[in-house]
Amino acid sequence: MKLISMLVLCCCFGLAVAGGDAYQFSNPAQQQTFNSLTKELRCLVCQNQSLADSHAELADDLKAEIYQQIQQGASRQQVIDFLLDRYGDFVLYKPQLNNKTYVLWFAPFIMLLMAGVVMFFHIRRQRK
């Protein structure tokens, strides 16, 4: 009897975690857009969480807003622009590629390249 009630409890836990999706779309493409967007957008209150994960009130409000917009046919970029206009670049987890962020995106590769070049000459010199 105890075993059965334990099993039921464990199943309830699983359900409780999975049942968080209040935002259902009849259109699977829209659902996909919503799900991926809310994972890529930062919760501005709990700043280390995405909108999808956060239960802050602002996160819920923004999810409701995004849900409405996608329902009314907004594209992924339109939703992103809506949030960027009001909250700025910080709301995106992945920084956009523009003049301000070229250094951010390419510096690691450039440094790796330079390290490779230095190593190449160093090893060549040692071989001589």
Added chain:
Amino acid sequence: MKRALYLIPFCIIAGLSLFLWQGLTLQPHIIDSPLVGKPMPKFSGSDLFNTNHLITQQDFNGQVALVNIWATWCGSCQMEHPFLIKLSKQQILPIYGIDYKDQPQKAQAWLNKNENPFAKIISDEDGHVGIAWGAYGTPETYLIDKKGIVRYKHTGLINQQVWQNEFLPLVSGLQAEGS
């Protein structure tokens, strides 16, 4: 010559260190508002003291003003309140309020009890006006000019120091501008 090349990684690391050192002084919780420099957002919400009456961005136009986002549940807003009262009595500029995600009766009662510094107040129960303004943590205050352009935003409470150091220098200049 080859020896000098080894200076390059050193310079890069030195430069990076300076960047990161400066980063230690930044406050990520304070986000720069993209609204600064642009016309204030379009919004529409009911007047807190007259729910049949709608207030929109048109009603905030025409004067240099403060737009303050606050709520009765927000402790910092309550701490900021006495300063807003003081400021409103100096009659330098109108203060417009957005009562964010609050209960109208609570807000009305609170203002009746503690004096009302606001020339106009919107009751923004569901927070859609707050989202239009990019609000994420009350109190937040925006400075708008005569043409309705957002010129400055302060996140966090305003006190005498913040007012004098951050707002006052802008206000006189903006008030001198033509409309």
